Each structure stands twice: as structure tokens, then as C-alpha cells.
Amino acid sequence: MSRAKSVILFDGVCNLCNTSIDFVLQRDKKDQFRVGALQSAEGKELLSRFDTNPDYLDSLVLIEGDQIYYRSTAALRIAKKLPGLWRILYGLIIFPPAIRDAVYDWIGKNRYRWFGKKNTCRLPTPEEKAKFL
Numbered sequence: 001m002s003r004a005k006s007v008i009l010f011d012g013v014c015n016l017c018n019t020s021i022d023f024v025l026q027r028d029k030k031d032q033f034r035v036g037a038l039q040s041a042e043g044k045e046l047l048s049r050f051d052t053n054p055d056y057l058d059s060l061v062l063i064e065g066d067q068i069y070y071r072s073t074a075a076l077r078i079a080k081k082l083p084g085l086w087r088i089l090y091g092l093i094i095f096p097p098a099i100r101d102a103v104y105d106w107i108g109k110n111r112y113r114w115f116g117k118k119n120t121c122r123l124p125t126p127e128e129k130a131k132f133l
Contacts, residue, residue, distance in 0.1 A: 012037025
């Protein structure tokens with residue numbers, strides 16, 4: 001994995017998370033991201049490098065170089081790197097993390113009920129394989 005690539009770790013069985021990753025991959029024309037499931041061996045190993053519980057599933061995780069970001073901060077930093085108007089969402093970073101993360105956590109607590117859950121983690125298509133850890 002190149003250090004220039006940002007790594008997004010996501011809940012591989014969450015339908016909302018998988019749809020979000022599809023959204024990012026479709027727009028990642030500059031090849032800035034690599035993705036992997038939090039449940040994968042690679043995801044767990046990366047989390048352990050940052051003293052994060054390898055069984056962590058509470059939020060989206062973004063790793064940029066030697067920095068790790070969680071929850072709303074991770075989502076906003078990803079949006080900042082997307083083309084078009086998506087990057088203006090980064091302006092929401094001005095709100096205190098406690099407020100942003102409260103909204104993020106509310107969605108996160110309801111994600112399986114609202115969007116469903118898969119029995120197993122998503123597998124990349126042949127076209128996506130190079131983007132996955």
C-alpha cells in the first residue's frame with residue numbers, strides 16, 4: 001500500500017457502509033483511496049497499529065499517513081477529497097465534533113435497522129480488486 005493513498009475502513013456487512021464505499025470508489029478518479037472492511041485481517045492489523053481495538057466496528061475509519069480519523073471527521077475528510085460539490089461538505093467541520101458525532105452516532109445506531117445488513121462482508125468485483133486491501 002502506498003503511503004500516498006488514504007485508507008478507508010468500513011463495516012463490511014452494513015448496507016449503508018457498502019453503498020457509501022461504492023459511492024466513493026465511483027468518484028475516486030484520482031485513485032486516492034484504498035478500502036477494506038473493519039472485519040478483515042488487514043483492517044484489524046491497521047487498527048492495531050493505531051492502538052485501536054481490532055474488533056472496532058463503531059464507525060468509518062480514515063487513515064491518512066500516520067493519522068487516524070473516526071466518525072464524522074473521517075466522513076468529512078473523505079468528502080473533501082471527492083470531486084465536484086461533495087467537497088463543500090467539508091465546511092461542516094466548523095461544527096464541534098460533539099455535535100457532528102452525535103448525528104453520526106444516531107445514524108450509526110440505526111444503520112442496520114434502516115438499511116439492512118449482509119451475512120458476510122462484501123467482496124470486491126474484479127474491477128475493484130486493486131482498490132481493496
